[in-house]
Amino acid sequence: MASFTIEGGHPLRGTITPQGAKNEALQVICASLLTEDEVTISNIPDIRDVNNLIQLLNDIGVGISRISRNEYMFRAADLNLEYLESDEFVKKCAALRGSVLMIGPLLARFKKAVITKPGGDKIGRRRLDTHFLGFSKLGAEFHRIEGRNVYEVDAKELNGCDMLLDEASVTGTANIIMAAVMARGNTTIYNAACEPYIQQLCRMLNSMGAMITGIGSNLLTITGVEKLCGTRHRILPDMIEVGSFIGMAAMVGDGIRIKNVSINNLGIIPDAFRRLGITINEDGDDLIIPRHEHYTIDSFIDGTIMTLADAPWPGLTPDLLSVLIVVATQAKGTVLFHQKMFESRLFFVDKLIDMGAQIILCDPHRAVVVGHDHQMRLRGGRMSSPDIRAGIALLIAAISANGTSHIDNIEQIDRGYENIEVRLNSLGANITRV
Ligand SMILES: CC(=O)N[C@H]1[C@@H](OP(=O)(O)OP(=O)(O)OC[C@H]2O[C@@H](n3ccc(=O)[nH]c3=O)[C@H](O)[C@@H]2O)O[C@H](CO)[C@@H](O)[C@@H]1O
Numbered sequence: 001m002a003s004f005t006i007e008g009g010h011p012l013r014g015t016i017t018p019q020g021a022k023n024e025a026l027q028v029i030c031a032s033l034l035t036e037d038e039v040t041i042s043n044i045p046d047i048r049d050v051n052n053l054i055q056l057l058n059d060i061g062v063g064i065s066r067i068s069r070n071e072y073m074f075r076a077a078d079l080n081l082e083y084l085e086s087d088e089f090v091k092k093c094a095a096l097r098g099s100v101l102m103i104g105p106l107l108a109r110f111k112k113a114v115i116t117k118p119g120g121d122k123i124g125r126r127r128l129d130t131h132f133l134g135f136s137k138l139g140a141e142f143h144r145i146e147g148r149n150v151y152e153v154d155a156k157e158l159n160g161c162d163m164l165l166d167e168a169s170v171t172g173t174a175n176i177i178m179a180a181v182m183a184r185g186n187t188t189i190y191n192a193a194c195e196p197y198i199q200q201l202c203r204m205l206n207s208m209g210a211m212i213t214g215i216g217s218n219l220l221t222i223t224g225v226e227k228l229c230g231t232r233h234r235i236l237p238d239m240i241e242v243g244s245f246i247g248m249a250a251m252v253g254d255g256i257r258i259k260n261v262s263i264n265n266l267g268i269i270p271d272a273f274r275r276l277g278i279t280i281n282e283d284g285d286d287l288i289i290p291r292h293e294h295y296t297i298d299s300f301i302d303g304t305i306m307t308l309a310d311a312p313w314p315g316l317t318p319d320l321l322s323v324l325i326v327v328a329t330q331a332k333g334t335v336l337f338h339q340k341m342f343e344s345r346l347f348f349v350d351k352l353i354d355m356g357a358q359i360i361l362c363d364p365h366r367a368v369v370v371g372h373d374h375q376m377r378l379r380g381g382r383m384s385s386p387d388i389r390a391g392i393a394l395l396i397a398a399i400s401a402n403g404t405s406h407i408d409n410i411e412q413i414d415r416g417y418e419n420i421e422v423r424l425n426s427l428g429a430n431i432t433r434v
């Protein structure tokens with residue numbers, strides 16, 4: 001298990017460019033399974049989860065050429081679907097959440113797939129009901145395979161229908177869209193998730209010949225087509241990485257430019273940081289975060305303590321609450337964080353409390369942060385990264401802290417952040433991988 005040693009207290013300065021979006025990459029790479037033609041995807045982040053998914057595609061027979069570090073060509077012409085029956089496949093799927101996104105395309109094209117328990121962050125219950133319900137509505141049937149803890153799913157044919165999702169699940173919506181694009185007739189998906197990841201997937205599918213309207217809304221209409229063809233697609237900058245860098249720049253920056261962020265696709269992320277008192281200037285498609293001696297948390301208009309809560313898009317993504325919490329520890333004022341979607345994502349605040357942060361964990365979903373207004377710096381310590389976003393939040397805390405910190409289990413951070421220590425060290429951080 002690898003660790004980071006971080007010597008805190010070095011201000012960061014300069015320019016950083018976000019990687020391509022992890023959650024979009026997982027979807028659009030799986031979409032390449034929908035055609036036997038070549039699909040070329042650029043701005044693919046070189047991170048553990050995405051590399052594991054590419055390996056899985058390779059294992060089932062997808063032809064893959066790496067054109068450059070962040071660009072690949074996929075050709076799903078001749079697949080070995082027997083591999084889906086193997087224990088090795090089940091084991092590999094358990095390493096990443098994104099593995100679940102192979103089911104929709106396989107079902108659409110071959111009318112059968114295997115559902116295994118996917119991996120991903122252990123941040124509470126992560127049910128797959130929306131996926132199951134959507135596939136069933138399209139005509140698929142599930143059979144539990146005793147002794148293997150997997151479901152086989154198959155369909156004689158998939159037929160379009162109207163569906164109202166039980167919740168706006170991101171991967172669930174992506175999976176159902178991919179299953180429906182080649183179903184017979186029309187499908188409408190109401191209460192669809194509409195994150196930029198989903199919008200990008202729909203645009204890519206349309207460029208492959210699919211007929212999807214309502215992109216960007218929670219009502220999608222899909223007219224099934226016989227066949228999809230190849231395409232070229234470029235992944236958007238990772239909005240969660242952009243948000244992580246805004247938080248880092250606010251805490252430890254001495255003037256940071258975040259380049260080419262695709263401001264139009266960040267939704268309310270910049271405003272969530274502004275509500276903590278962070279100044280964010282825009283210059284073309286770049287964000288500039290000046291040095292902050294102090295920043296003051298907003299209150300609600302009636303003067304009461306502000307709450308920052310997650311919600312499906314266009315609400316605030318749950319994936320940035322951990323970073324916002326760290327930023328709040330040095331703000332002036334008090335804020336309540338309400339993590340509605342996940343049950344175990346706030347427990348990492350114990351580690352921030354050990355570092356000297358003033359946080360009350362009210363229950364698994366809510367934490368109150370009383371900021372230090374830079375009167376007291378956090379102190380370094382030894383900690384372990386429980387999940388990807390807690391990991392980056394702890395890394396930011398450690399860079400800002402007095403003294404040296406050690407973060408174990410940094411494989412969690414590597415799941416989603418490309419070459420992070422090299423990129424942060426080039427801004428002035430002092431992080432060593434051991
Ligand atoms: C690979 C990938 O893309 N992962 C993202 C995806 O995971 P994933 O697609 O697995 O997450 P879902 O959108 O299915 O659900 C996330 C959690 O929120 C709950 N929920 C969801 C929708 C809703 O309207 N109400 C509600 O309570 C679900 O029950 C679940 O506990 O979306 C999550 C929510 O943005 C992100 O944290 C993950 O980074």
Ligand SMILES: C=C(OP(=O)(O)O)C(=O)O
Binds near residue numbers: 097098119120416
């Ligand atoms: C929860 C996350 O990822 P995953 O869904 O891959 O576990 C995340 O990216 O914050």
